[in-house]
Amino acid sequence: MSQLKKDRELGMQRPITRRDFLNGVSVAVGASLAAPGSILGEMLYTADAEDSLEKQAGYYPPAKSGLRGSHDGSWETAHALRDGKKWDHAAKDKETYDLIIVGGGISGLAAAYFYRQQEGNRARILILDNHDDFGGHAKRNEFTSGGKTLIGYGGTQSIAGPKLYSGQAKGLFKDLGIEVTRFETYNDRNFYANRGMGQAVFFDKETFGMDRLVR
Numbered sequence: 001m002s003q004l005k006k007d008r009e010l011g012m013q014r015p016i017t018r019r020d021f022l023n024g025v026s027v028a029v030g031a032s033l034a035a036p037g038s039i040l041g042e043m044l045y046t047a048d049a050e051d052s053l054e055k056q057a058g059y060y061p062p063a064k065s066g067l068r069g070s071h072d073g074s075w076e077t078a079h080a081l082r083d084g085k086k087w088d089h090a091a092k093d094k095e096t097y098d099l100i101i102v103g104g105g106i107s108g109l110a111a112a113y114f115y116r117q118q119e120g121n122r123a124r125i126l127i128l129d130n131h132d133d134f135g136g137h138a139k140r141n142e143f144t145s146g147g148k149t150l151i152g153y154g155g156t157q158s159i160a161g162p163k164l165y166s167g168q169a170k171g172l173f174k175d176l177g178i179e180v181t182r183f184e185t186y187n188d189r190n191f192y193a194n195r196g197m198g199q200a201v202f203f204d205k206e207t208f209g210m211d212r213l214v215r
Contacts, residue, residue: 063141098123101127105137109135137154
């Protein structure tokens with residue numbers, strides 16, 4: 001297969017709007033998905049990379065709690081760029097990549113996976129995201145209760161069941177070692193009903209002005 005044909009199949013000649021590109025690149029934090037042992041991409045969101053959050057002791061995003069959508073740290077760079085700030089070290093970056101992906105959510109990570117599957121482990125891939133953890137809504141959350149670690153599935157509760165997934169998606173699960181049938185073993189779908197309980201949302205006083213449980 002010619003390189004031109006391969007490029008076309010990968011969408012290399014498809015247009016991307018300026019808005020779509022800037023939405024991701026301007027607020028990026030990079031990490032390389034190149035072959036094992038490669039260095040992480042340069043952190044683009046700060047002029048002082050040594051002060052980056054991921055280099056602080058105890059840094060582990062899955063254990064963070066509170067409002068974990070667009071959290072503090074995910075918009076400051078975009079605001080600084082809006083206000084005219086520039087980063088000289090970013091302009092001097094000489095790194096080259098075979099593929100740059102804007103957005104480290106489930107779709108961006110899947111794009112990187114399928115690209116490297118086709119091009120091989122030597123493909124150099126850069127994923128840009130403005131949050132402190134990869135996965136988008138598919139990231140996991142961990143909580144400690146009674147000396148036990150409880151794992152939550154972040155925003156993935158409403159994703160369709162694996163039985164409806166395509167062959168490609170099921171193949172990805174297999175390659176990653178995900179055993180979807182174990183979900184039924186660990187998740188009691190009748191927990192609330194068997195105890196006469198319903199679902200509710202708790203609003204805390206510090207954030208919303210009063211403590212209130214809304215069923």
